[in-house]
Amino acid sequence: MTTAVMDPNRAPVAFGRRAVPQLFEQLQVQDPAHKVRALTSLCDLVHEPERLYQTVTGGFLKQLQVLLQDEDAAVRSKTCELLQLVMNHSIGRSALLASSLLTPLSDLMDDPSASCRTNAHRVLSSLAQQPAGAEALLSLVHKLMLKLCQLEEVRQEKQEEEQELLLSTLTSCSRLDPLPALASDGVRVLGQTLTHTSPSIRREAAAALMALSVPADGKQQVCDQGILSNLLVLLHDRNLDVQTNAAGVIMNTVIIRPGKYLCLELGVIPVLLELLSEEEDEEQKKRRKTLVIYCLRALTALSEAPEGRVILSTALPLLERRRNEQDEDVRRAARTAIKVVTWKP
Amino acid sequence: IAFRLYCPREPNGMYTYSSHPKPVEIRKYRDLPDPQLQYGNIMYDRRVVRGNLQDPGMQQRQQAYRRRAIARKQAKDQLKTKTPEAIEGRQHVDVQTDSFLEELSNIIQVSEMDCQTDDFLDKPSTPLFVPAKSGVDVETQIEEGDLFDFDLEVQPVLEVLVGKTIEQSLLEVMEEEELACLRTQQRVFQELRNNELAEVQRLEEQERRYREEKERRVAQQKEVLKKEEETAEKIAARVFSQQYLAGLIPAVFTALRNHGYFYDPVEKDISVNFLPWLIAEVNNQLDKRYAAREVLDNIIYEVTQKRLLEFTHLMLGQNCCDS
Numbered sequence: 001m002t003t004a005v006m007d008p009n010r011a012p013v014a015f016g017r018r019a020v021p022q023l024f025e026q027l028q029v030q031d032p033a034h035k036v037r038a039l040t041s042l043c044d045l046v047h048e049p050e051r052l053y054q055t056v057t058g059g060f061l062k063q064l065q066v067l068l069q070d071e072d073a074a075v076r077s078k079t080c081e082l083l084q085l086v087m088n089h090s091i092g093r094s095a096l097l098a099s100s101l102l103t104p105l106s107d108l109m110d111d112p113s114a115s116c117r118t119n120a121h122r123v124l125s126s127l128a129q130q131p132a133g134a135e136a137l138l139s140l141v142h143k144l145m146l147k148l149c150q151l152e153e154v155r156q157e158k159q160e161e162e163q164e165l166l167l168s169t170l171t172s173c174s175r176l177d178p179l180p181a182l183a184s185d186g187v188r189v190l191g192q193t194l195t196h197t198s199p200s201i202r203r204e205a206a207a208a209l210m211a212l213s214v215p216a217d218g219k220q221q222v223c224d225q226g227i228l229s230n231l232l233v234l235l236h237d238r239n240l241d242v243q244t245n246a247a248g249v250i251m252n253t254v255i256i257r258p259g260k261y262l263c264l265e266l267g268v269i270p271v272l273l274e275l276l277s278e279e280e281d282e283e284q285k286k287r288r289k290t291l292v293i294y295c296l297r298a299l300t301a302l303s304e305a306p307e308g309r310v311i312l313s314t315a316l317p318l319l320e321r322r323r324n325e326q327d328e329d330v331r332r333a334a335r336t337a338i339k340v341v342t343w344k345p
Numbered sequence: 346i347a348f349r350l351y352c353p354r355e356p357n358g359m360y361t362y363s364s365h366p367k368p369v370e371i372r373k374y375r376d377l378p379d380p381q382l383q384y385g386n387i388m389y390d391r392r393v394v395r396g397n398l399q400d401p402g403m404q405q406r407q408q409a410y411r412r413r414a415i416a417r418k419q420a421k422d423q424l425k426t427k428t429p430e431a432i433e434g435r436q437h438v439d440v441q442t443d444s445f446l447e448e449l450s451n452i453i454q455v456s457e458m459d460c461q462t463d464d465f466l467d468k469p470s471t472p473l474f475v476p477a478k479s480g481v482d483v484e485t486q487i488e489e490g491d492l493f494d495f496d497l498e499v500q501p502v503l504e505v506l507v508g509k510t511i512e513q514s515l516l517e518v519m520e521e522e523e524l525a526c527l528r529t530q531q532r533v534f535q536e537l538r539n540n541e542l543a544e545v546q547r548l549e550e551q552e553r554r555y556r557e558e559k560e561r562r563v564a565q566q567k568e569v570l571k572k573e574e575e576t577a578e579k580i581a582a583r584v585f586s587q588q589y590l591a592g593l594i595p596a597v598f599t600a601l602r603n604h605g606y607f608y609d610p611v612e613k614d615i616s617v618n619f620l621p622w623l624i625a626e627v628n629n630q631l632d633k634r635y636a637a638r639e640v641l642d643n644i645i646y647e648v649t650q651k652r653l654l655e656f657t658h659l660m661l662g663q664n665c666c667d668s
Contacts, residue, residue, distance in 0.1 A: 047516045088520060129531065175535070214542060251543045255550045290536045297540060301547045304554070329540070336544070 011037040013045065020051055024060045032072035039067075039078035046085045055086065056095040068104040073113035080108065080119030087126045096127065097136055106140050109147055114162070121165035128172035137173050138180055144170055145184035152192050160198050167193070167204035174211035181208075182218050191227040199239040206234060206245030213252040222249070223258045228266055235271050240287060243275070247294035254301040264307055272299055273315050276322065289327060296322065296333035303341045312341045400464055 011034070014022040023045070026038040045051045055061070067079045083101070086092035096102075108120040124140075127133035144166060151163045174181045190212065193205040209227070212218045222228065227249075234246035250268060253259040263269075272295045278288075296319075302308040312319075316338065323334035368384035387393065396404060431437045441447060601607060 044513065047513065047520055088524060129528075210539065214546075248539055248543075252546070255543070255546045293536075293540050294543075297543045297547070301543070301550075304547070304551060329537070333540070
């Protein structure tokens with residue numbers, strides 16, 4: 001429906017089944033402007049599932065591999081956008097995993113053009129949402145960590161989105177298997193990232209830390225490197241997601257004994273109690289549910305220590321109130337918390 | 346092969362024809378099946394008109410000239426005398442005998458000039474033929490809204506355009522919504538998972554601690570038991586050894602006394618030092634006496650022996666005397 005007359009930025013599209021193959025043929029032309037136009041039309045077409053299916057099963061993805069290494073940055077960037085749209089469906093994702101496009105994509109992370117880098121990160125991040133994709137990306141985790149270090153050293157405005165996407169990729173990969181990220185000194189880098197000015201980056205960094213603090217080694221590292229004080233600061237943050245993720249990290253860390261005692265020293269309990277005691281209305285309740293649950297679990301773990309139990313036994317009425325809430329998960333968490341607090345050896 | 350492109354976009358519906366270039370067929374033999382094999386060079390096709398197209402009689406006149414020229418040439422050639430043929434074994438060769446040699450070449454330097462008279466120069470040009478006016482003058486003017494009503498006509502076109510755009514955008518929006526739903530679901534699941542994971546780990550930790558505590562207590566208890574046992578054994582051993590050793594000292598003393606280890610030092614001294622000396626001295630004295638007695642005995646013996654001898658001598662002597 002879009003013709004060359006109507007929109008100079010898009011190549012003309014053939015009718016019916018011929019549309020996708022013809023556009024791919026046009027991609028063979030050497031002229032970069034031509035290629036960009038064809039890619040833009042493809043991006044429009046690929047929203048439709050039938051066309052997407054045709055693209056994937058027609059084996060056109062191999063051509064995209066050549067395009068990813070093209071000299072023109074606009075071509076590369078548009079190709080990444082196209083890949084991003086392909087990733088929206090599961091056949092696209094499995095096709096991407098089956099093809100060998102991951103290596104050029106990972107090379108694109110070091111591309112000089114910023115939009116190209118951002119798009120490549122988008123593709124990787126949406127690939128990592130799927131478990132099979134995350135597994136494939138595990139080998140890249142080390143490189144991603146290095147990139148994160150680089151980005152941290154040079155904090156610039158334009159690179160925020162890139163950093164955010166990179167962090168979300170890392171989080172998804174680490175949820176599957178946190179060991180590679182831990183091995184590449186992930187905890188230290190993420191601890192630095194926690195103090196970033198942008199809230200979305202803080203949120204992602206805290207989520208990544210939460211995934212990393214699941215194995216015992218990670219918890220130990222979090223305690224040793226003094227990240228708990230940063231997390232305490234983040235608990236007072238205005239953004240709800242940042243608070244939630246920070247509470248999650250604390251919840252994971254206080255399970256081990258050094259974590260418990262460090263948190264008790266830092267005075268985390270009053271902060272958590274304060275977060276729990278905030279009055280909410282219905283809509284806010286839904287959004288804060290996760291935060292509430294994480295806080296309750298953290299308090300449960302803290303009350304395993306006798307000092308914690310002493311402090312929390314004074315806060316029992318608050319926990320009782322939570323127990324009578326409507327949401328099943330919150331109720332369960334509160335019940336466990338009360339049980340642990342009132343346990344006598 | 347000719348195929349037609351029907352272009353429906355022109356609104357007045359003009360018919361266009363275009364075909365792929367193909368060679369002109371020459372059907373020399375009617376029963377030949379494929380005319381494509383028989384094609385000729387169009388430059389030498391007799392059917393194509395050549396030359397000046399203005400005078401129709403010119404073509405025949407030119408052909409006549411050409412024929413007459415050929416005939417003339419042939420006649421002239423026959424009358425011309427030529428050099429005699431060469432004798433057998435010899436060859437006629439052209440040779441330049443001038444002092445300055447000239448280059449002869451086949452390529453003749455030719456310059457062409459032509460000129461053509463206009464056939465009809467003496468006749469003035471015919472004026473434009475304007476036929477006499479006949480019929481009625483009629484004029485027409487297209488008013489607005491006569492041909493078509495734009496608003497009505499544009500409706501379907503607009504519908505298509507807008508429809509397609511909305512369809513595309515709906516598709517995109519639905520896609521995004523779907524993705525957002527998936528993401529939300531994933532996030533909820535992740536949170537639940539994190540929760541449960543934390544709970545599991547906490548319980549694990551708790552379990553571990555309890556187990557360790559239990560083990561420690563058990564170990565402690567074992568230690569206590571062991572200590573108790575040891576103490577009991579020690580006490581028993583002590584009692585036994587005390588008993589055993591109670592009779593030891595008197596026995597020892599008795600034994601020692603029996604062996605003569607407890608002595609009166611003066612008595613001992615006397616018995617050890619004095620008495621042997623005394624006895625030794627007594628022995629010495631006695632030895633001296635014995636020695637003296639022995640000497641005396643020896644003397645007595647000797648004397649006796651001597652006396653015996655002497656007496657014997659005497660006796661003998663006496664005997665001798667007697668006899």
